[in-house]
Amino acid sequence: MTVLDDSTAPGLVGPPHSHGPRRDPAPLLPDPEPVRILGTPAAKTFDAGLQRDLYRRLVLGRRFNQQATTLTRQGRLAVYPASTGQEACQITAAMVLRGVDWLFPSYRDTLAVVARGVRPLDALTLMRGHAHSGYDPYEHRIAPLSTPLATQAPHAVGLAHAARLRAAMDPASAEDLVALALVGDGGTSEGDFHEALNFAGVLGAPVVFLVQNNGYAISVPLASQSAAPSLAHKAVGYGIAGRLVDGNDALAMHSVLSAAVEYARSGRGPVLVEAVTYRLDAHTNADDATRYRSAAEVDAWRARDPLTLLERHLRAAGLLDDAGVAAAAQAAEDLADEIRAQFDDPPDPDPDSLFAHVYAQPTSQLREQAAELAARLDADADAAFPADTAFPADTAFPADADEDEAR
Amino acid sequence: MTVLDDSTAPGLVGPPHSHGPRRDPAPLLPDPEPVRILGTPAAKTFDAGLQRDLYRRLVLGRRFNQQATTLTRQGRLAVYPASTGQEACQITAAMVLRGVDWLFPSYRDTLAVVARGVRPLDALTLMRGHAHSGYDPYEHRIAPLSTPLATQAPHAVGLAHAARLRAAMDPASAEDLVALALVGDGGTSEGDFHEALNFAGVLGAPVVFLVQNNGYAISVPLASQSAAPSLAHKAVGYGIAGRLVDGNDALAMHSVLSAAVEYARSGRGPVLVEAVTYRLDAHTNADDATRYRSAAEVDAWRARDPLTLLERHLRAAGLLDDAGVAAAAQAAEDLADEIRAQFDDPPDPDPDSLFAHVYAQPTSQLREQAAELAARLDADADAAFPADTAFPADTAFPADADEDEAR
Amino acid sequence: MSTTMVAALNAALRDSLREDAGVHVLGEDVGTLGGVFRVTDGLAAEFGAQRCLDTPLAEAGILGTAIGMAMYGLRPVVEMQFDAFAYPAFEQVVSHVAKMRNRTGGRMGLPITIRVPYGGGVGGVEHHSDSSEAYYAHTPGLHVVTPATVADSYGLLRSAIASDDPVVFLEPKRLYWSAADFSPAEVATARVPPIGRAMVRRPGTSATLLTYGPSLPICLEAAAAARSEGWDLAVVDLRSLVPFDDETVCAAVRATGRAVVVHEAAGFAGVGAEIAARVTERCFHHLAAPVLRVTGYDIPYPPPMLEKHHLPSVDRILDAVARLQWEQ
Amino acid sequence: MSTTMVAALNAALRDSLREDAGVHVLGEDVGTLGGVFRVTDGLAAEFGAQRCLDTPLAEAGILGTAIGMAMYGLRPVVEMQFDAFAYPAFEQVVSHVAKMRNRTGGRMGLPITIRVPYGGGVGGVEHHSDSSEAYYAHTPGLHVVTPATVADSYGLLRSAIASDDPVVFLEPKRLYWSAADFSPAEVATARVPPIGRAMVRRPGTSATLLTYGPSLPICLEAAAAARSEGWDLAVVDLRSLVPFDDETVCAAVRATGRAVVVHEAAGFAGVGAEIAARVTERCFHHLAAPVLRVTGYDIPYPPPMLEKHHLPSVDRILDAVARLQWEQ
Ligand SMILES: Cc1ncc(C[n+]2csc(CCOP(=O)(O)OP(=O)(O)O)c2C)c(N)n1
Ligand SMILES: Cc1ncc(C[n+]2csc(CCOP(=O)(O)OP(=O)(O)O)c2C)c(N)n1
Ligand SMILES: [Mg+2]
Ligand SMILES: [Mg+2]
Numbered sequence A, B: 001m002t003v004l005d006d007s008t009a010p011g012l013v014g015p016p017h018s019h020g021p022r023r024d025p026a027p028l029l030p031d032p033e034p035v036r037i038l039g040t041p042a043a044k045t046f047d048a049g050l051q052r053d054l055y056r057r058l059v060l061g062r063r064f065n066q067q068a069t070t071l072t073r074q075g076r077l078a079v080y081p082a083s084t085g086q087e088a089c090q091i092t093a094a095m096v097l098r099g100v101d102w103l104f105p106s107y108r109d110t111l112a113v114v115a116r117g118v119r120p121l122d123a124l125t126l127m128r129g130h131a132h133s134g135y136d137p138y139e140h141r142i143a144p145l146s147t148p149l150a151t152q153a154p155h156a157v158g159l160a161h162a163a164r165l166r167a168a169m170d171p172a173s174a175e176d177l178v179a180l181a182l183v184g185d186g187g188t189s190e191g192d193f194h195e196a197l198n199f200a201g202v203l204g205a206p207v208v209f210l211v212q213n214n215g216y217a218i219s220v221p222l223a224s225q226s227a228a229p230s231l232a233h234k235a236v237g238y239g240i241a242g243r244l245v246d247g248n249d250a251l252a253m254h255s256v257l258s259a260a261v262e263y264a265r266s267g268r269g270p271v272l273v274e275a276v277t278y279r280l281d282a283h284t285n286a287d288d289a290t291r292y293r294s295a296a297e298v299d300a301w302r303a304r305d306p307l308t309l310l311e312r313h314l315r316a317a318g319l320l321d322d323a324g325v326a327a328a329a330q331a332a333e334d335l336a337d338e339i340r341a342q343f344d345d346p347p348d349p350d351p352d353s354l355f356a357h358v359y360a361q362p363t364s365q366l367r368e369q370a371a372e373l374a375a376r377l378d379a380d381a382d383a384a385f386p387a388d389t390a391f392p393a394d395t396a397f398p399a400d401a402d403e404d405e406a407r
Numbered sequence C, D: 001m002s003t004t005m006v007a008a009l010n011a012a013l014r015d016s017l018r019e020d021a022g023v024h025v026l027g028e029d030v031g032t033l034g035g036v037f038r039v040t041d042g043l044a045a046e047f048g049a050q051r052c053l054d055t056p057l058a059e060a061g062i063l064g065t066a067i068g069m070a071m072y073g074l075r076p077v078v079e080m081q082f083d084a085f086a087y088p089a090f091e092q093v094v095s096h097v098a099k100m101r102n103r104t105g106g107r108m109g110l111p112i113t114i115r116v117p118y119g120g121g122v123g124g125v126e127h128h129s130d131s132s133e134a135y136y137a138h139t140p141g142l143h144v145v146t147p148a149t150v151a152d153s154y155g156l157l158r159s160a161i162a163s164d165d166p167v168v169f170l171e172p173k174r175l176y177w178s179a180a181d182f183s184p185a186e187v188a189t190a191r192v193p194p195i196g197r198a199m200v201r202r203p204g205t206s207a208t209l210l211t212y213g214p215s216l217p218i219c220l221e222a223a224a225a226a227r228s229e230g231w232d233l234a235v236v237d238l239r240s241l242v243p244f245d246d247e248t249v250c251a252a253v254r255a256t257g258r259a260v261v262v263h264e265a266a267g268f269a270g271v272g273a274e275i276a277a278r279v280t281e282r283c284f285h286h287l288a289a290p291v292l293r294v295t296g297y298d299i300p301y302p303p304p305m306l307e308k309h310h311l312p313s314v315d316r317i318l319d320a321v322a323r324l325q326w327e328q
Helices: A041-045 A048-073 A087-095 A110-115 A152-169 A191-203 A231-238 A250-265 A295-302 A306-316 A322-342 A364-382 B041-045 B048-073 B087-095 B110-115 B152-169 B191-203 B231-238 B250-265 B295-302 B306-316 B322-342 B364-382 C005-019 C043-047 C059-071 C083-097 C133-137 C150-162 C213-229 C246-256 C271-286 C304-310 C314-322 D005-019 D043-047 D059-071 D083-097 D133-137 D150-162 D213-229 D246-256 D271-286 D304-310 D314-322
Strands: A102-104 A179-184 A207-213 A241-246 A271-276 B102-104 B179-184 B207-213 B241-246 B271-276 C002-004 C023-027 C052-054 C075-079 C113-118 C143-145 C167-172 C179-181 C199-202 C207-211 C233-237 C240-242 C259-266 C292-296 D002-004 D023-027 D052-054 D075-079 D113-118 D143-145 D167-172 D179-181 D199-202 D207-211 D233-237 D240-242 D259-266 D292-296
Touching: A041 A250, A048 A087, A048 A110, A048 A250, A048 A306, A048 A322, A087 A110, A087 A207, A087 A250, A087 A306, A102 A152, A152 A179, A152 A191, A152 A207, A152 D059, A191 A207, A191 A231, A191 B191, A191 D059, A191 D083, A207 A231, A207 A250, A231 A241, A231 A271, A231 B231, A241 A250, A250 A271, A250 A306, A364 C314, A364 D246, B041 B250, B048 B087, B048 B110, B048 B250, B048 B306, B048 B322, B087 B110, B087 B207, B087 B250, B087 B306, B102 B152, B152 B179, B152 B191, B152 B207, B152 C059, B191 B207, B191 B231, B191 C059, B191 C083, B207 B231, B207 B250, B231 B241, B231 B271, B241 B250, B250 B271, B250 B306, B364 C246, B364 D314, C002 C005, C005 C023, C005 C043, C005 C075, C005 C150, C005 C167, C023 C059, C043 C052, C059 C075, C059 C083, C083 C113, C083 D083, C113 C150, C133 C143, C133 C167, C133 C240, C133 C259, C133 C271, C143 C150, C150 C167, C150 C179, C167 C213, C199 C213, C199 C246, C207 C213, C207 C246, C213 C233, C213 C259, C213 C314, C233 C246, C246 C271, C259 C271, C259 C314, C271 C292, C271 D271, C271 D292, C292 C314, C292 D271, D002 D005, D005 D023, D005 D043, D005 D150, D005 D167, D023 D059, D043 D052, D059 D075, D059 D083, D083 D113, D113 D150, D133 D143, D133 D167, D133 D240, D133 D259, D133 D271, D143 D150, D150 D167, D150 D179, D167 D213, D199 D213, D199 D246, D207 D213, D207 D246, D213 D233, D213 D259, D213 D314, D233 D246, D246 D271, D259 D271, D259 D314, D271 D292, D292 D314
Parallel strands: A102 A179, A179 A207, A207 A271, A241 A271, B102 B179, B179 B207, B207 B271, B241 B271, C023 C052, C023 C075, C075 C113, C113 C167, C143 C167, C207 C233, C207 C259, C259 C292, D023 D052, D023 D075, D075 D113, D113 D167, D143 D167, D207 D233, D207 D259, D259 D292
Antiparallel strands: C002 C179, C143 C240, C199 C233, D002 D179, D143 D240, D199 D233
8 A cells, every 4th residue: 555654745846937836746646446454464463452442333333323223213313324334434533533633524424423422312413303413512523514515624624724823823732633524425526625625735734534435425326426536536636645445444444544644643734535435224214225226236335344344354363253242232232222212302402592592692683583482482382382383295285376367 | 748549538447346437547647747849859740830820829919918908008998817928828729629619718818719719809898898798609609708717617518518418419410519618727726627627527528628827816826726746637536637738838738739629529538738837917907916926937937938939949940030020020010900999989888788688588677677777867868977976985984973972 | 186296396397308308407316316306206217317417416516517508508407406505506606697698798598497495394404494595586687486386386397497597496395295186288388377477376355475485385374374363364476586576466465555475584684575675665655564574583594393483384474464553 | 094994904904913813814815915905915924924824716615714713713804805706605604604603502603704895886897896795694693794984994894803703794895995084093992883783974854874885975975965955864874784783773764754775786685675674664653655775776787887877876866865755
């Protein structure tokens, strides 16, 4: 694999007349093959404790995905975009970060958020529907889950840049932090992705962009999304190092991502990592994936399930036995119990919260509106409150009258 | 130089598990050095007539830039963003296109528009200020000059794609056209540029993107715009061929651009060409370039003036003598005379035109508003019409009263 | 034949694709999947992937590409997957789609239909329930249309696609699964509703509700409920915000002398403000009370479990009607 | 001391940069060049290129980066070079800047100031003269402020930068070179105008002109000219569109019973519609005539040689005043 080393960092080459820094592209380009460690000699040198830890976390992650999906079936979660099959990406994304770092997740990355320490209920608040976000971004150093695709990428750049600015102004309180932005393969098509990478490159900000290329943006396959040799090949266009990794190989993910994060932390610039993976479940519980992909394709990827690959390797390497598997499974069930328990209390969001946080101080307009709503709710308090004012879906409409008659 | 050949066109390579077409990046990458022909053996093989033609057109182009700038000083043109120093790019951009092709210029590309056959007055209408655009886009197959940067790039893709769609539907009326989009180095930072290249790559549309890298976006140097080895290195991230060319070498420009256009025309996909050039004048007549660049830098580039380079070469090659230079100069003066004559009549735009083309048919709201304006203008017809209702710039304001008193 | 709004929209696209080879549908997931709301279901199968194209995920790119296609004489129909996901295309809409005819002195029109599923009431998480009509309605050069009935969904979408001007076609998500007895065949071409005409959905004598799109049903419900309070409410469905049907609206308001505008979008500088202001300008002496507004609050769209408080309800509408100074 | 609006804005930025190390200016050409209007002149020299940063040319990227900086506790001041060139950043503004405090339950505010030179009257070619205030004013979560005087430029920009909420700060380009006797030192911190308060610029008894930003001078001119027609016009400068100063505005309208709203932006669904609607809602029985509007037409901003017809003029304002039903 092409390592990230100093040769990747900026250096001026090129013809004298060119404008600005023109650097050697070679170290920025990814290898043609994704980095793999499982099944290679490199696996032997990988810390055994870390491997076991990875396994345990992957098992928990899978269970998290399953439990959250179950909650949607029970109507206790409005929607859930599962990351089943992408657990190696999600878990390592959380693991390689230090406490000081920041994570910028997209809407599919609840698992990474939980893996970084957020309570499942709080991580799932957005999907449950009683508030837009359930955790304190500052407590966990995690931005709210971003639904508009790729929009969080420039935020990561700005935060990373700001940390370096402050460190320069006040070295005593310097935080050598890295911002990790998670984007999907589809998200790479958005202008915001491009602008974020370009700003990161120009500012030399300590950001790592992890693209989880799971082959689809809802129904749209990668071939309709990009004609690039790989998404990691986009990096060179921003003067950024691009790396391609097998996203279902937990050891490769951990190793490439931690190298990227530490490279960025050391001030050598941003990194774009493309993890080739697969979403085993549908886009969300509301999606029907059979409309756009074959069972054979899914089966082929199931055979490359990151859990299966890691378990097989650990067993072969003598790092895992039936007892270890059972212990992880038990921990996963405990997690599932815990999640279910967290969802036991039905949410009861306060209508007043509608107005509380639009501004630091509500405007007089909002105070009026809040008072109006409060008055109506008070009035309704005795009367039976209409369960749902939404319009019943199957109500027929009055037929359109004749155009001319109606006028 | 790396030629554009079939090896650049799509082909499937890469690991079996990857999503979508993963192609060999090598043919998509530009050479590290910009393509140059002047002063190389290749210049000898270049058609003599074409060389002389290029020279004449460059001389005319330079004179056009000078004359337009003069018009701004005389107040006959509101603003002019000169392409002085970039004439080799402008002229070849027009020359390599066939009648069937489309040009998508940015606001700096008036010269390319004129070189494609638009009357100078019509090409300059936007800058003169009596209408937004002065030429018929369909007559000349030139989109209106685009001021919002890079926004015209996706239009080029859409038009090129549409032509291929229609050709497939109705081969009899097939137009094998190419769309050429002109973008500045600064424009490459915009999300629209990225999205256009990506769509072009995915659709395999016959588009050529010509980036005139003139070193600055107004005052911002390339180093603050991009950290890429070259802007042409962006192409690989879209599965597009990227080529780097010396934009002040008219022969190289002509040769690389025509190769790119014919490559696209043949269905082998889009091309991104970066032309390294320099804007010798200020950003516009309103700009003061001494605020952000040194005289020494400008002088160094003046020594690489595309006209000088070409003239020197042609003289050395025995293709140009004093008489030839004089003849070109005379043609240029004739052009300048013609432009001045075109600007003799003061423009008198019709206020009614304000409402005429908002929709195919004015709405009743617009009819009301047009009638209101017409009535006022009629009423004013006898009375002296106020020359300018704009607020005089130096009028003092009533001092702010005391906050509390005023309420 | 009971037809849902989604089916009617689908039929309109299908018929347009059949009748005019220039019509092309493009957007995210519109092809194989048939759209996340299935509005484009089956179109790629019938007309091929090129006529119903799955694009890369980039809204400005989609719209920019559609502009180029329209320049070449095609008639693109673009789907923006959700209201808030049309914002990345805002520059293309405002600076090009809306202005191209004008900036070229009438030489280059852009017959683009921009379909935008919009509004709330469907339990969508944040960014999935915006009512963005005011942004478009305030942008000269766009037509802004929003159907509220199954028949109008078909007819207005046909008209939008046939229009030589760009049309922002706002589809009320919460009515997607509403159904009515309707068959596209019924709608003869001559009967396709012209863009720019409002429709009185319910005559009435006491006061006039002015509304559109997702809020029509709740207004009709309110009018029904008002009966018991002794009010006979007229309900006008605007259907087209731009052009605006001053004639029908003013006639309906003058007839009752009282009006309430109802929409989901935030009230401040919303389309309701325009309606109230222009009705007042034109009908001042007929008005017994100020034109009132019942709208979403001036807050970001709330999370699903709170949206019921935000959306105009029968209660809120009747409260507003009650405030129309009946004692005067 | 005669100070231009540009100089006052520059002073406000300079003083903010001096007093608060968290303040950072960023945008296109704001550094070395000092901005195309020179509003940031000398700031990079004084505070360094990092405090006044020339960014790549990408408005969504600029705003997105500023959001990240604000998340980390900085106080970014972003310059959008011209009104229409802020549109590429629209999604970042609407979906993040405006919503971040709300979506995080108040945990994460974004104290970002978005400076937008706006409006016409300066002979700018297309896309350089848009009045985009309605787009922002309709977006809950933003404050929208626009100064019309030199002193307010300084004071309101200081307030905007100091605000813990995002402020879209609209600078009327045509007043950039207007000058007044003003020195920043005069403005004690306590006197910095709070965001959200309108100012009566001219008392009057016959009718009230409600305006803001670029249209204040023309309203004052109209008020002066109205004297000869026998009208004594009050002129209210809103200064802040969001929050809106209902109190001052309604008091000023009630005092005269007649009002005209004046702005450059297209009238349809413009901020003037909101003002007319809310004034009517709140002051109906004080009104002798409907609130009228004098605005830009509902057309794309015209080319320089025609803009004089489009912009509100003394004539058009007096015409509107004349239509305020004096004979009643
Ligand atoms: C700006 C924007 N456009 C459209 C959408 C609607 N949408 C939600 S998820 C999705 C597909 C995302 O694909 P990808 O980036 O590959 O992420 P994945 O779902 O595979 O994790 C789309 C189109 C959105 N959320 N934001
Ligand atoms: C979207 C957008 N943002 C900002 C501007 C303002 N602007 C006009 S020209 C320019 C610099 C353009 O630089 P470049 O793309 O390198 O083209 P050049 O002027 O060098 O030809 C800027 C920032 C604009 N026209 N459009
Ligand atoms: Mg994906
Ligand atoms: Mg440039």
